[in-house]
Amino acid sequence: MRLSRPPLIRFFSTPRVAVIGSGPAAFYTSLDILKYDIPVQIDMFEKRPCPFGLVRFGVAPDHPEVKSCQERFHDASKDPRFQFFGNVEIGRDIKLKELYDNYDSIVYAYGSSRENRLGIAGEDHPAVINSRDFVGWYNGDPRNQDLNPPLDKAGEVTIIGNGNVAMDIVRILLAPAKHWENTDITPYALDMLQKSIVRKVTVSARRGFLESKFSNKEFRECLELDKCGVAFTGWGAETFEPLLAGMKLGRVEKRRLQLVQKYCQPAAEGKSWRLDYLQTPLGIKVDPKQPSLLKETIFRKNRISPSGEIVPTEDLSSVSNQLLILCIGYKGEALAEFDELNIPFDTNRGAIPNREGRIEGMERSYCVGWIANASRGSINSTVADSSMVASHVVADLGKVQDSAKKGREAITKLLAQRNVKAINWDDWIKIEQYERSQGRKLTDFNSMLSVCNDGS
Structure with a gap:
């Protein structure tokens, strides 16, 4: 119109x-x-x-x-x-x-x-991956086709940041590989997911639960991985109280809490994921036995002031992980x-x-x-x-x-x-039609240009 x-x-x-x-x-x-x-x-x-x-x-x-x-x-x-x-x-x-x-x-x-950076020691280690590269890897961005994240060696993964991209990555890491077979995920990503040994994912955020950036829809999709044997763990009364102190809850926040209460389970032996809040990453330690992987990430604990501000404390904690994925924006x-x-x-x-x-x-x-x-x-x-x-x-x-x-x-x-x-657009249609005929995306620019040039 x-x-x-x-x-x-x-x-x-x-x-x-x-x-x-x-x-x-x-x-x-x-x-x-x-x-x-x-x-x-x-x-x-x-x-x-x-x-x-x-x-x-x-x-x-x-x-x-x-x-x-x-x-x-x-x-x-x-x-x-x-x-x-x-x-x-x-x-x-x-x-x-x-x-x-x-x-x-x-x-x-x-x-x-350009991805944001943490600005901490160890951030440039190969086992620290930014979300743009990781998402580009499984979605076929030619810039990231050679990323090859070590999911076949990393049993524990920490994600820094808790927006919708973080929730996507939780699903990528923990959903059964067969979940992705009828999607447009790249063949090399699907192959790696079939070899993956990831069993535990921790999603860490600097602020509190009510400030989470993910939508309830994305959150629910991760929680519903319980149908595939993936447990959501780590939440109890001792977790809720410091996060909700003095907070007034709106409809969205109340629904989010209801989801937690519905799906949270005790510690699980199989695949699981959890949300950690009020944590600021301070440093990254490398595994001395496997230098290509990490050993743990060190965090400083925060608290919420009466005015709602984040206040750093003297308390430190650590999370065991072999791989760290940064979802801290662009x-x-x-x-x-x-x-x-x-x-x-x-x-x-x-x-x-x-x-x-x-x-x-x-x-x-x-x-x-x-x-x-x-x-x-x-x-x-x-x-x-x-x-x-x-x-x-x-x-x-x-x-x-x-x-x-x-x-x-x-x-x-x-x-x-x-x-x-x-x-031009006719060239793009050739690329699109070729991808549909092959049932996969082209993941390098030269192949795209070749399809345009030979009319395949």
């Missing part, structure tokens, strides 16, 4: 819009702009040959309903006003200044790629030419400063998604933000009296001059 053009706005030419990134924020913003009955060209730039960002590489294999938005994104390709440029990295293949020279508006929607990074072009960037937050998606101090420059919101937000919030940014883009384009920008015509010539093979 197309929306009527904004009132009192007349378009005397066809303005050009460049969108950097191809995840949910990029596609929803593009689709919302296309809904308006206006002359416009939207060109989307993605450094990988394949689109969809975290929908392809970040969603758990057993959550196909979340990935279903890809079908919606295909709608953009049906509009002649839209074009996809995959395998084109801004800053490498096309300079950011060249985008500004050839487009009336720029939308930054390239997400957050930060965005500035593109190479930001300083040169005076584009603002908040390095502390890892985000582009903006007001409702309009970049501060810049004309017709916008940001949306994690690069705008400091790596926060769900698919649902992204939908709302994208709609808002799209409305700003359209309103501001109405002030362009006569665009002389060349857009995709100029970019196509530059790519040809530089011998850059841009992946």
Whole structure:
């Protein structure tokens, strides 16, 4: 459905819009702009040959309903006003200044790629893995296909952080391997899960239970692993009391506690997992007998003040683990030419400063998604933000009296001059069809490009 053009706005030419990134924020913003009955060209730039960002590489294999938005994104390709440029990295293949020279508006929607760090001794050990790499490994991100986490040697795993990604990883580690057989998990990940000896997973967080970042839905999915013989352990009255002191519970929190009370079991001999709260990691010790693995993680215990603040104590504890997975979030990074072009960037937050998606101090420059919101937000919030940014883009384009920008015509010539093979939407369809025929994802970029070149 197309929306009527904004009132009192007349378009005397066809303005050009460049969108950097191809995840949910990029596609929803593009689709919302296309809904308006206006002359416009939207060109989307993605450094990988394949689109969809975290929908392809970040969603758990057993959550196909979340990935279903890809079908919606295909709608953009049906509009002649839209074009996809995959395998084109801004800053490498096309300079950011060249985008500004050839487009009336720029939308930054390239997400957050740098993982946060703990800043403690031992963090660089190979048995300490960040969640981006681990999730990319089982989801087929070509950058992570050689990760090979030692699940066949690690009986105990600790996860730092307790958001939805942590819950996904609990399921990956403890669900029976057959649970993943009919999903799009990578063959090499499935093979490792079949060899896995992981029996105990500890999820550790700095704050309390009520501040948990996971949703009740994701929490319940992990608790329901009890049907597969995986016990949720470690909770009793002595656990609840310090976490709930002086707390007022809302509906969501009450439901979360009900889930704990329903599923918690005594210590189990088989597979199990637990939640540890009010713990800050201080150090990581390596196993002297097996230097490729860890021995334990050292934590400082915290307490909650009457005002709800986290207060460190003098008490220390340790958790035995051979593998540590960090789920402590991500930060965005500035593109190479930001300083040169005076584009603002908040390095502390890892985000582009903006007001409702309009970049501060810049004309017709916008940001949306994690690069705008400091790596926060769900698919649902992204939908709302994208709609808002799209409305700003359209309103501001109405002030362009006569665009002389060349857009995709100029970019196509530059790519040809530089011998850059841009992946268009027809190429992506070839990749997608090949993957479906093989029943698996392609997990290296060269294979994707080969499929496009030979038409397989």
